[in-house]
Amino acid sequence: MSRASERAYNHIRSMILSGELQPGSQIREEALAELCGVSRTPVRDSLRRLEAEMFIRRNDSQRSFVADWSLDDLEDAFQLRAMLEAHAAKRAASRITREQLARLRMHNAQLKQAIDIPYPDVPKFLDHNRQFHAIILAAAASERLANMLGQVTEQPVVLRTARQYDLENLRRSHHEHDELLIAFDKRDGEWAAAVMTGHIRRAFHAYAEAHSTDTEIRKSNLAA
Amino acid sequence: MSRASERAYNHIRSMILSGELQPGSQIREEALAELCGVSRTPVRDSLRRLEAEMFIRRNDSQRSFVADWSLDDLEDAFQLRAMLEAHAAKRAASRITREQLARLRMHNAQLKQAIDIPYPDVPKFLDHNRQFHAIILAAAASERLANMLGQVTEQPVVLRTARQYDLENLRRSHHEHDELLIAFDKRDGEWAAAVMTGHIRRAFHAYAEAHSTDTEIRKSNLAA
DNA sequence: CAGCAGCTTATTGTATACAAATAGCATTCG
DNA sequence: CGAATGCTATTTGTATACAATAAGCTGCTG
Numbered sequence: 001m002s003r004a005s006e007r008a009y010n011h012i013r014s015m016i017l018s019g020e021l022q023p024g025s026q027i028r029e030e031a032l033a034e035l036c037g038v039s040r041t042p043v044r045d046s047l048r049r050l051e052a053e054m055f056i057r058r059n060d061s062q063r064s065f066v067a068d069w070s071l072d073d074l075e076d077a078f079q080l081r082a083m084l085e086a087h088a089a090k091r092a093a094s095r096i097t098r099e100q101l102a103r104l105r106m107h108n109a110q111l112k113q114a115i116d117i118p119y120p121d122v123p124k125f126l127d128h129n130r131q132f133h134a135i136i137l138a139a140a141a142s143e144r145l146a147n148m149l150g151q152v153t154e155q156p157v158v159l160r161t162a163r164q165y166d167l168e169n170l171r172r173s174h175h176e177h178d179e180l181l182i183a184f185d186k187r188d189g190e191w192a193a194a195v196m197t198g199h200i201r202r203a204f205h206a207y208a209e210a211h212s213t214d215t216e217i218r219k220s221n222l223a224a
Numbered sequence: 225m226s227r228a229s230e231r232a233y234n235h236i237r238s239m240i241l242s243g244e245l246q247p248g249s250q251i252r253e254e255a256l257a258e259l260c261g262v263s264r265t266p267v268r269d270s271l272r273r274l275e276a277e278m279f280i281r282r283n284d285s286q287r288s289f290v291a292d293w294s295l296d297d298l299e300d301a302f303q304l305r306a307m308l309e310a311h312a313a314k315r316a317a318s319r320i321t322r323e324q325l326a327r328l329r330m331h332n333a334q335l336k337q338a339i340d341i342p343y344p345d346v347p348k349f350l351d352h353n354r355q356f357h358a359i360i361l362a363a364a365a366s367e368r369l370a371n372m373l374g375q376v377t378e379q380p381v382v383l384r385t386a387r388q389y390d391l392e393n394l395r396r397s398h399h400e401h402d403e404l405l406i407a408f409d410k411r412d413g414e415w416a417a418a419v420m421t422g423h424i425r426r427a428f429h430a431y432a433e434a435h436s437t438d439t440e441i442r443k444s445n446l447a448a
Numbered sequence: 449c450a451g452c453a454g455c456t457t458a459t460t461g462t463a464t465a466c467a468a469a470t471a472g473c474a475t476t477c478g
Numbered sequence: 479c480g481a482a483t484g485c486t487a488t489t490t491g492t493a494t495a496c497a498a499t500a501a502g503c504t505g506c507t508g
Contacts (some may be wrong), residue, residue, distance in 0.1 A: 001490055002286070002468090028459065039493045043458090048269065052276050054368065061500055062226070062460060076366050080311075087307060142300050144278065148372055226461055226498090252489065264465045285470055286490060446484090 005042035011035065012046050016055050016066055029057070038147035053151055071208060081152040082197050084145060085133070089180065089196040092139035093189035099138050101184060107132040108177045115170050117217035125170055132177060169206040173199070229266035235259065236270050240279050247292035251280070277375055281396055295432060302428035305376040306370060306421050307358070313420040315402065316363035317413035324363050325408060331356040332401045339394050349394055356401060393430040398424070 001009065012032055015021045033043045047064055050056040056064050096104075111128035115119045133153075137146050178197040183192035225233065236256055257267045260338045271288055274280040281291050320328075335352035338345045357377075361370050400423040407416035 030459080040460090041494090045268075045272065046492095048272055049276075052273075052371075054371070063500090064460095074339070078366055080368055080372070083307065083311060087304075115502065142304075144300055144304055144376065147276075147278070148304070148375070151372070154366065159484050228462065254489080264490090265462050265464090269461095287470090288490095 002042075004036075004038040007047050008032070008036040008038050008042045008048060009046040011042070012050060013055065016050070021066045023066050025066050027064050027066060029064075043104070053154075055083040070081040071211065073203060074208070074211070075114055077152050078200060078207070081149065082200035082204075084149050084152065085136075085200050088137050088140040088142075088145055088149065089183075089192040090189040091142065091145075092136045093184055093187055094134075095141055096136075096139040096184050099179070100135050104135050104177075106131060107135070107161060108181065111177075112174045115167055115174075120167060120170075122170070126183045129173065134179075166206075169202070172202065176202070226266075228260075228262040232256070232260040232262050232269040233273060234264045236267070236274060237279065240274070245290045246299070247290050249290050251288050251290060253288075275379075280406050295435065298435070299428060302378045302424060302431070306424035306428075307375065307422050308373050308376065309360075310417040310421045312361050312366075312373065313407075313416040314371055314413040315366065315369075315412055316360045317408055317416040319365055320360075320363040320408050324359050326407070328356060328359055328401075328405055328408070331359070332398060332405065335394075335401075336398045339391055339398075344391060344394075346394070351399065360404075390430075393426070396426065435442070439441040 006060045012021075015035075020160055021027060028045050029047065031042045032047075036043060047056060051058060051064070057067050058064050060114075107128040110126045111132070114124040114128065137149060137153075140146075174197060179195045180192055180199070181196055183189075229314060236245075236251075239259075245251060253264045253267050253270075253271065255314075256271075257264045260267060275282060275288070279291055280288050282288050331352040335349045338348040338352065361373060373440070400419060403419045404416055406424070407413075407419055
């Protein structure tokens with residue numbers, strides 16, 4: 001994507017994710033254009049993309065609003081994600097190369113290291129985690145699948161504060177990745193898919209818990 | 225979508241589907257704008273949408289080309305579609321209303337009627353078939369799922385001539401729909417999902433067969 | 449006071465001019 | 479002769495002006 005367009009996209013997206021643009025609130029193209037320092041043209045491009053990604057909704061007369069997710073919507077997204085990632089894992093099991101397996105092992109070791117220290121480095125954990133999943137998706141070798149997963153993976157980041165769950169959950173992730181590695185090693189697609197399903201569903205429940213905490217925090221902030 | 229924009233989108237899409245724009249060929253915004261009788265602005269919108277739907281690909285320097293699907297790509301799309309439709313059927317089984325069930329029955333009766341006559345009305349069959357699946361999707365009550373399915377259902381229409389398969393396949397569809405109706409009636413999501421998976425996979429094989437026939441026809445036309 | 453008509457304003461859609469980037473070609477230099 | 483370089487033409491990106499549409503008033507009328 002080109003410079004101005006990409007800037008607008010990232011800017012708007014991060015404003016939505018950070019809560020700077022409140023869920024449900026209307027957003028006007030011109031206002032965003034000013035905020036991003038570009039003209040309406042690239043802003044419109046971005047809005048179209050964000051609409052496709054369901055970050056933004058439009059009413060019947062084409063006015064745009066920041067999407068407003070209920071916990072049910074989030075569960076729905078996670079359910080789809082679990083299904084798609086399980087499918088990816090299954091495909092990956094029969095296609096993954098030795099080199100990709102080695103990289104998976106490396107990232108899983110690194111993400112364990114990131115939290116197995118006195119002052120856990122959660123962003124580092126998340127980065128290796130992201131790359132771990134990206135390798136599996138690449139090994140699945142389906143562009144369509146990758147596109148679809150793109151639509152549901154970054155969705156629930158709407159809460160930045162609590163997104164890192166707790167250390168216990170991160171450790172569980174590491175172990176689940178380990179099991180995934182064995183399933184891949186045995187080329188057992190069914191096993192890999194099953195482990196992945198559990199992995200994502202556990203993440204959902206951890207997330208839902210963090211969500212309710214976060215919501216309470218925000219409420220008390222508003223009350224104060 | 226607004227008038228010019230929608231016109232451009234439909235026009236370009238139908239040109240791709242009809243083969244008027246050849247797979248792999250480059251398409252220029254200005255040329256399309258002239259063809260559609262609108263300016264580049266709505267054409268660009270349309271191209272972005274079609275790119276998201278994978279009808280169009282862009283190279284690293286943002287030039288657009290008509291997507292060029294291999295049979296493997298099509299199978300990939302059908303595989304995803306089977307998974308998503310099965311998921312929809314499963315969800316629908318526990319949510320579908322009596323009224324929706326009645327409408328399903330009606331459409332399935334109608335599509336049978338459309339082909340159980342001396343001169344089968346295939347377009348009518350396809351229309352009731354489309355509505356049948358649309359009702360299930362609505363009963364599944366997941367906007368995300370609906371969006372995703374939208375991305376894979378209209379894909380393989382690239383061949384217009386042979387798309388109606390043969391009557392034997394259409395009859396099989398009717399019977400599979402019937403089985404689906406019983407599964408829904410029993411609220412058996414697993415059963416519904418299984419039937420749906422088979423339904424879509426059979427459609428793929430019917431399609432693949434039609435595809436090879438179509439390809440041969442086209443080749444012989446070129447040769448002549 | 450409810451509801452509607454017509455005006456005003458806010459917002460998005462479209463066209464177009466211009467800027468930026470890139471590809472293709474020709475020319476030059478090793 | 480081949481590769482690299484610079485020029486030109488083509489194509490896409492961005493800004494902006496103007497058109498179309500819809501929302502929100504305001505004041506009228508039953």
